[in-house]
Amino acid sequence: MNDTIKLIAINDISPNPFQPRQHFNPEELEELAQSIKQNGLIQPIIVRPSSIFGYELVAGERRLRATKMAGLSNILAVIKPMTDSESMRNAIIENLQRSDLNPIEEARSYKALIDKTKMTHEDIAVAMGKSRPYISNSLRLLNLPIQLQKALEVRQITQGHARLLLSLKETEKQILWLDEIKQKQLSVHQLEKLIKHKTKTSRKRNKSIYTIEQEERISQALGLSSKISYSKSGKGQLIIQFADDEEFHRLINKIL
Structure with a gap:
């Protein structure tokens, strides 16, 4: 069976069960409805024959909704025979090709x-x-936890915020930072700085006062930044940072 194009009754069309879009901007739908009233539907929707009754929508959900809002009872459609898999793929890809998902x-x-x-x-x-x-x-x-997904859906946070929060792993921390973003209107850059500062502060708190004091003593003695860390088994390592060959040779001379 070949594709055909014709006017069909809107009431004969059932929704696409694979429609990925959940949010439709009411103002944009109203604008499209007014345009359809004035100029007609320029691009037909795509439907496939339904095994139950009439047709099933494949692509063109916005156009179908706007045509209903315009008070029309028929709509121009391309009737395209396809399987469930083909229908879902077409519906999803058509929506993905739009910029407002x-x-x-x-x-x-x-x-x-x-x-x-x-x-x-x-x-x-x-x-x-x-x-x-x-x-x-x-x-x-x-x-992401559902709270963050909803915030991303309604544009309270951006993908940049979301990627930073994903790095935190713990759900409680992610939600706490979400509240911070909303209350203080934090940019992605501000959020990144705050998370880094908080993480650094938290790591310092987890060290014993003795370890922190020894880090400071070594740093002062060598004139270089130092860091002491321990594994769960009790083994440890001392990291001494130098900026260039000159600092490295000065370190060697002090140690040897």
């Missing part, structure tokens, strides 16, 4: 392609014209 919707779309069509990160990267690391980093956002 939020990062979590985008990540869920990639995950759906992997789960349902067995595409690899590399396959998706080629299909979307992205790099493989971009796809992998996008999918990592789904490891």
Whole structure:
């Protein structure tokens, strides 16, 4: 059966169960509805015959919604026979090619392609014209706790914030920093500086006063920064930092 294009009743179209987009901007839908009223639908939607009744939407959710808002009862559609797998792939890729999917919707779309069509990160990267690391980093956002995912969906934080928070591992810390970002309107750069400072301070607190004192004594004696660390077994190491060959030779002369 070949593709056909014709006017079909909107009421005969059921939603696409694989639709990745969850958020539609009401103002943008209203603008599109007004445009359709004035100029008609320029680009047809894509549907496939339904095994139950009428048709199932494949691509064009915004256009379908806006056409309903415009008060029209029929819509121009390309009727395209396809399998469930093909329908899902088309729906997801059509949405991914738009620039206004939020990062979590985008990540869920990639995950759906992997789960349902067995595409690899590399396959998706080629299909979307992205790099493989971009796809992998996008999918990592789904490891965030639900509070952070919601904040990312509604643009309270950016992907830059989210990637920094992913590095913290502990859910409680991630949520505490989310509150900080929202309360203080922290930029990604400010958040990075604060996390580094907090981590450094926390590490110092975990050291005994004796160890800190010995680090300071060694640093003063050698005129170089030093660091003492211990493993769980009790073994330790002393790290002495030097900036160039001159400092290195001065260190050697002091030790030997």
